[in-house]
Amino acid sequence: MSFAWAKPYEPKTELGRWMDERMPLPRLVFNAVGGGYPVPRNLNYGWNFGVLSGIFLTIQIITGIVLAMWYFSSADGAFTSVEHIMRDVNAGWMMRYAHANGASFFFIVVYIHIFRGLYYGSYKAPRELVWMLGLVIYLLMMATAFMGYVLPWGQMSYWGAQVITGFFSAFPLVGEPIRIWLLGGYAPDQATLTRFFSLHYLLPFVIAGVVILHIWSLHIPGSGNPTGVDVKSEKDTLPFHPFYTAKDGWFAAAFLTIYAAVVFFAPNSLGHPDNYIPANPLATPAHIVPEWYFWPFYAILRAFTADFILPAKLWGVLAMFASILLLFFLPWLDKSPVRSGAYRPVFRRFFWLLVVDVLILGWCGGSPATPFFVALSEIASAYYFAHFLIILPLVSKYETPLPLPSSITASVLHGEEAEAAPIGQAAPAN
Structure with a gap:
């Protein structure tokens, strides 16, 4: 379906034309998120959390790379290196708090994103693969977050690794070998830290790759919308830019303000105090508990x-x-x-x-x-x-569902053009 407002990408400079002929990356971006991508005109704020998820993934990757420059993945030096980052590295405390709280906010926006998908049926045809790729991202997030929680090598980090990897030992025959392979031994130690640090560093880039597939698979059927009605005409859509870039932008700024307030004024509110005690294999915490998102x-x-x-x-x-x-x-x-x-x-x-x-x-x-x-x-x-x-x-x-609007435009204009139509005729879901 073509749209009158969807202008094709046209490079305006010699350099732009040269680039477009050899590697049309600007054209790809324009067609994916620019004025060339049609979006249903009735998207509410629930659809902003997908963009927010991408923003927090970017924050986690950037802050993680900076922290990795100072972190020492050793059973003897991990806890001390984190304290060194907090106390001696310029802005190290901010990077550490931004990364630790960024994980919590990343899960917050992803959980809202998932429940929005559940409510509006984002898993239904023709977007099944979009939903499944989103769940793959979530599973990768859980693995990354667990490994990252172990790295500070505090009391809760150590015992969290001990308990959670112990889940695998429940499986007969293969469980205990898998647990030993994950830990690199019979208990969390030096090999565990080395393995978890390498995987924790790698997996966010894997997540970024799956995010690209997630967005690609979304652009084939197009974005869903709160009514669940398919796009029928040009009037049902708006260009992603400038309408939704502006909407996403101000909402992201508001949400990031809350995130900044937590980072600067309540940085330890989402963590566990036991993790500020060095790991001690001989002292079991009174109450072993994972991070809140688990x-x-x-x-x-x-x-x-x-x-x-x-x-x-x-x-x-x-x-x-x-x-x-x-x-x-x-x-x-x-x-x-x-x-x-x-x-x-x-x-x-x-x-x-x-x-x-x-x-x-x-x-x-x-x-x-x-x-x-x-x-x-x-x-x-x-x-x-x-x-x-x-x-x-x-x-x-x-x-028995309620009658659906005849089009996305009718749902936006309400009484002006809203004429209810039979369910099968108005919005075939499959």
């Missing part, structure tokens, strides 16, 4: 306390991995012809129950494993899996 999955892991055919620990590990892997199957679990939750009243209620359920899991995962929190984790974990495996398929089959 808490929901940690709660699912701890929800299994009794052996049934398989050991409880193995059930917990399997459930923890399954809680993420089942998201890959959402395009086939949710068969509703309507994409957007805005037109699915029953789905919408269960979606918000899911949000509350995940928050409860996070609360349980960050709390001590007392009988109350274990029982609450069991209930919340059961609902989490029931939502995707039972509730969502049933709702998609029996729910």
Whole structure:
């Protein structure tokens, strides 16, 4: 579909024309994010978090490279090198706090991005591959964040590595060899730090590569929108630049202001105080807990306390991995012809129950494993899996959606041109 406002890229200088003939990188950027890329005109602020994710990935890569210049991946020197960065390196404290809090903010914007996708059906055809590549990015983020949390070699870093790599030992036969291979020995030590540092440095660049694939796969079907209605005419779209670059720009500035406030005024609010104590293999912390962005999955892991055919620990590990892997199957679990939750009243209620359920899991995962929190984790974990495996398929089959607008333009102009049309005719989802 061609658009009158979508002007083709035209180099304006001799150098630009020479470059365009030999390596048309400016043309590629223009067509991907410039005035040549049509975007639905009704995108709300939920769509800003994709750009924010890219911004925080960039922040993490830049600050990580700077910190790597001073970090010493040694069991004897890692903790001391971090203290040296904080106290003696010019602006080292800012780089360290920007990197540590940047990880938390990166996960915040990605979680919002994921739940926005869940609400608006971004996993539905023809964008299944966009969704799956996004989940691959999330899994790579989790691996990168875990390895990065070990590098300061504080108490929680050491024992977090001990506990989390211990998950693999739950698998019969292959589990313990995998754990030893990951650690480079029988317990976290020098080999662990060397391996984790190299992988922590490498994986962000792998994430950047998958992000390019994620964006590429998005540009083939085009961006989704809050109504879930397909683009039908030129009136339904706007050029990405200048409209959405301006919208993304001011929103990013506002969000980065909050991030800067945390970095400068509350830099330790999202961390754990035990990590300011040097690692001691002979002193176990009273309450071992991962970073906050892993808490929901940690709660699912701890929800299994009794052996049934398989050991409880193995059930917990399997459930923890399954809680993420089942998201890959959402395009086939949710068969509703309507994409957007805005037109699915029953789905919408269960979606918000899911949000509350995940928050409860996070609360349980960050709390001590007392009988109350274990029982609450069991209930919340059961609902989490029931939502995707039972509730969502049933709702998609029996729910009666609301009438969809006849076009994206009609949804924007409301009563002026909004004429409801039959669901199948107005917005075929598949």
